Amino acid sequence: SSSSKVVLLPGDGIGPEIVAQAARILALFPHISTTTHLVGGAAIDATGSPFPDTTRDAVSSADAILLGAVGGPKWEAQAVRPEQGLLAMRKHLDLFANIRPVFFPAEKCRALSPLKPETLAGFDKSIVVRELVSGIYFGARTEANYSVSEVEAHDQMTYKQSEIARITHLAAHLALASSPPEPVTLVDKANVLATSRLWRKTVTDIMAQSYPQIPFSTCLVDAAAMHMIKDPKKLNGIVLTENLFGDILSDEASVIPGSLGLMPSASLAGLEKGKPGLYEPIHGSAPDIAGQGKANPIGTILSVAMMFRYSLNMPWEAELIEEAVRAAIDAGTVTADLGGSATTAAVGDLIVTLV
Amino acid sequence: SSSSKVVLLPGDGIGPEIVAQAARILALFPHISTTTHLVGGAAIDATGSPFPDTTRDAVSSADAILLGAVGGPKWEAQAVRPEQGLLAMRKHLDLFANIRPVFFPAEKCRALSPLKPETLAGFDKSIVVRELVSGIYFGARTEANYSVSEVEAHDQMTYKQSEIARITHLAAHLALASSPPEPVTLVDKANVLATSRLWRKTVTDIMAQSYPQIPFSTCLVDAAAMHMIKDPKKLNGIVLTENLFGDILSDEASVIPGSLGLMPSASLAGLEKGKPGLYEPIHGSAPDIAGQGKANPIGTILSVAMMFRYSLNMPWEAELIEEAVRAAIDAGTVTADLGGSATTAAVGDLIVTLV
Ligand SMILES: CC(C)[C@H](C(=O)O)[C@@H](O)C(=O)O
Ligand SMILES: CC(C)[C@H](C(=O)O)[C@@H](O)C(=O)O
Numbered sequence: 001s002s003s004s005k006v007v008l009l010p011g012d013g014i015g016p017e018i019v020a021q022a023a024r025i026l027a028l029f030p031h032i033s034t035t036t037h038l039v040g041g042a043a044i045d046a047t048g049s050p051f052p053d054t055t056r057d058a059v060s061s062a063d064a065i066l067l068g069a070v071g072g073p074k075w076e077a078q079a080v081r082p083e084q085g086l087l088a089m090r091k092h093l094d095l096f097a098n099i100r101p102v103f104f105p106a107e108k109c110r111a112l113s114p115l116k117p118e119t120l121a122g123f124d125k126s127i128v129v130r131e132l133v134s135g136i137y138f139g140a141r142t143e144a145n146y147s148v149s150e151v152e153a154h155d156q157m158t159y160k161q162s163e164i165a166r167i168t169h170l171a172a173h174l175a176l177a178s179s180p181p182e183p184v185t186l187v188d189k190a191n192v193l194a195t196s197r198l199w200r201k202t203v204t205d206i207m208a209q210s211y212p213q214i215p216f217s218t219c220l221v222d223a224a225a226m227h228m229i230k231d232p233k234k235l236n237g238i239v240l241t242e243n244l245f246g247d248i249l250s251d252e253a254s255v256i257p258g259s260l261g262l263m264p265s266a267s268l269a270g271l272e273k274g275k276p277g278l279y280e281p282i283h284g285s286a287p288d289i290a291g292q293g294k295a296n297p298i299g300t301i302l303s304v305a306m307m308f309r310y311s312l313n314m315p316w317e318a319e320l321i322e323e324a325v326r327a328a329i330d331a332g333t334v335t336a337d338l339g340g341s342a343t344t345a346a347v348g349d350l351i352v353t354l355v
Numbered sequence: 356s357s358s359s360k361v362v363l364l365p366g367d368g369i370g371p372e373i374v375a376q377a378a379r380i381l382a383l384f385p386h387i388s389t390t391t392h393l394v395g396g397a398a399i400d401a402t403g404s405p406f407p408d409t410t411r412d413a414v415s416s417a418d419a420i421l422l423g424a425v426g427g428p429k430w431e432a433q434a435v436r437p438e439q440g441l442l443a444m445r446k447h448l449d450l451f452a453n454i455r456p457v458f459f460p461a462e463k464c465r466a467l468s469p470l471k472p473e474t475l476a477g478f479d480k481s482i483v484v485r486e487l488v489s490g491i492y493f494g495a496r497t498e499a500n501y502s503v504s505e506v507e508a509h510d511q512m513t514y515k516q517s518e519i520a521r522i523t524h525l526a527a528h529l530a531l532a533s534s535p536p537e538p539v540t541l542v543d544k545a546n547v548l549a550t551s552r553l554w555r556k557t558v559t560d561i562m563a564q565s566y567p568q569i570p571f572s573t574c575l576v577d578a579a580a581m582h583m584i585k586d587p588k589k590l591n592g593i594v595l596t597e598n599l600f601g602d603i604l605s606d607e608a609s610v611i612p613g614s615l616g617l618m619p620s621a622s623l624a625g626l627e628k629g630k631p632g633l634y635e636p637i638h639g640s641a642p643d644i645a646g647q648g649k650a651n652p653i654g655t656i657l658s659v660a661m662m663f664r665y666s667l668n669m670p671w672e673a674e675l676i677e678e679a680v681r682a683a684i685d686a687g688t689v690t691a692d693l694g695g696s697a698t699t700a701a702v703g704d705l706i707v708t709l710v
Contacts, residue, residue: 033539083547084482087547113467114586115471115473116470119469119470136491143553144553151553152514152515152553153514153552153553155492155549157511159508161506191438193496195508197498197499197508198498199506221603222559222602222606226610229610231469244544248358248577248600251577251581252583252607
């Protein structure tokens with residue numbers, strides 16, 4: 001097969017440590033070449049911008065991007081903040097679909113969940129498909145002006161039907177990847193928001209017309225937030241939702257598998273090959289443990305598996321990685337967040353050996 | 356003491372059954388008089404409006420209001436919907452502060468939580484204080500127009516500094532009701548939203564200037580959604596937040612005590628007496644079990660306790676009710692949602708006897 005270009009963006013905090021372990025997996029495949037670039041706080045420190053032009057050029061011509069994490073207290077009070085780099089990159093690459101599977105990478109993880117075994121019964125896998133480049137994240141905004149007498153601020157949540165349609169088709173394709181197809185649940189707040197009513201009508205129409213074979217239902221966001229804790233099996237399958245609800249629900253769901261350090265994500269501009277996808281663990285930069293070899297590299301390594309599946313057309317190799325992760329967890333070679341005592345590098349060592 | 360006027364709004368689904376039990380508690384106090392009025396779907400059926408003028412007049416001159424629940428599949432596809440009555444009443448009475456305590460009404464309930472005992476360790480009580488009459492619920496909205504070529508919809512999230520200031524003072528007063536004061540956590544999305552940045556600055560300034568004795572911190576909404584499951588003790592105390600985040604987080608939190616049927620709420624126009632407060636259980640109208648005597652009346656009965664405390668100046672009687680609820684749960688006289696086999700009325704019977 002021809003060569004693939006992967007851009008590594010280690011970012012801030014524990015980002016460099018975890019990306020280093022994932023890079024060892026990429027290095028096992030000679031036809032994958034990697035380059036490393038700056039993003040987030042590290043990029044602000046070096047260039048003044050969280051998404052410098054050199055990084056933009058590199059990611060634009062990449063086949064896939066692996067990100068560690070961005071942000072940290074160092075940059076919090078500043079006008080230019082690390083997250084702005086992430087948001088700018090999402091928009092620039094039109095990464096409209098954020099895919100966050102929530103599952104147990106090894107059966108052993110069930111025991112580490114904050115939920116009781118009986119609560120987890122019947123819960124298998126939930127894939128949150130979050131719209132990522134529109135909604136209140138990218139609508140018109142008015143910052144507060146503190147020099148007037150009535151200080152106020154505004155954020156606009158906007159959705160075009162076309163933006164909803166494209167992610168609905170993507171979610172349906174993911175559902176059809178299983179046989180029988182996974183159920184799709186649309187999460188919205190259609191009893192209050194006009195944008196949610198547009199989501200409700202658009203998604204319902206597309207599912208009925210184009211995907212009658214996929215079980216489809218809708219759920220209000222407040223109810224979904226309850227189900228996720230009380231009865232997560234209700235959200236088995238694909239959970240399709242808008243940007244802000246997806247931010248909250250996917251983080252809520254991500255703690256079910258026992259550690260935030262386990263979960264991967266993909267942000268895609270479509271399921272067709274040709275446009276670069278961005279892959280990253282869902283945890284943050286964890287500045288409190290940075291540089292100590294304590295960070296769990298599994299979320300980043302499983303993000304490489306997603307990259308192999310969605311961007312590099314290497315589904316078989318993706319499964320190898322997932323198998324190796326399972327074996328490492330079963331062997332007890334895990335970091336402190338999973339109750340073990342292995343270092344970031346020791347976990348990487350074992351997984352590299354097993355792949 | 357002088358006589359108090361309480362308006363009962365049974366509403367839809369299980370509403371009438373649970374309000375009937377709570378009304379028996381009110382009837383124990385001769386100086387409280389009650390009248391019953393229509394709201395929600397029941398009001399639509401009878402008058403065409405979910406918040407008819409007669410109801411508006413009655414609640415406006417009441418000392419307190421007890422609501423069952425509104426809504427149901429019957430009215431879902433209609434242009435006029437039951438929830439609109441609730442939203443109109445909140446706005447009309449300027450009920451800007453929704454108070455939703457999350458706690459274990461009896462120690463026994465800990466065993467019914469979907470969370471593991473070790474996850475719950477250290478979690479005592481979290482009081483979500485949600486802004487209720489502004490934000491994206493009441494901002495300008497544009498419904499989709501399906502006859503144009505680019506269909507789109509908009510919802511505006513708006514906050515005035517004065518709206519944030521008044522609920523901050525209310526939350527601080529609640530925190531100061533305990534000694535030492537409860538910690539206050541502001542939940543926002545200040546890394547993305549202009550309104551959240553206004554919340555962050557306004558609340559931080561007020562807490563520093565007027566309430567330096569109250570421990571204060573901030574938390575992003577996505578992180579708060581995780582903490583609530585993974586480590587709820589991080590949210591012990593007062594959780595102050597805007598309308599939409601409060602809707603999601605308070606529902607998420609409400610399942611921690613084991614059953615949604617247990618939790619009460621208050622919606623207030625201030626902590627001073629004189630303006631009517633609205634009290635309701637946090638669960639919905641549960642049309643699937645309506646009329647079967649299966650509904651848990653405890654959330655509604657504990658809402659009466661909140662009414663006694665915040666609107667009727669009867670804190671001692673509020674404690675009596677809470678004690679009686681605890682005793683009923685300890686005696687195992689509970690409905691199916693708590694693993695028992697008692698009917699709605701049987702639970703009411705025992706609690707009325709115990710008060
Ligand atoms: C860093 C922040 C802007 C971002 C978001 O809200 O999208 C993060 O929480 C995420 O989910 O990737
Ligand atoms: C019925 C609905 C409009 C309402 C809300 O979103 O506020 C409900 O979910 C609540 O929390 O009281």
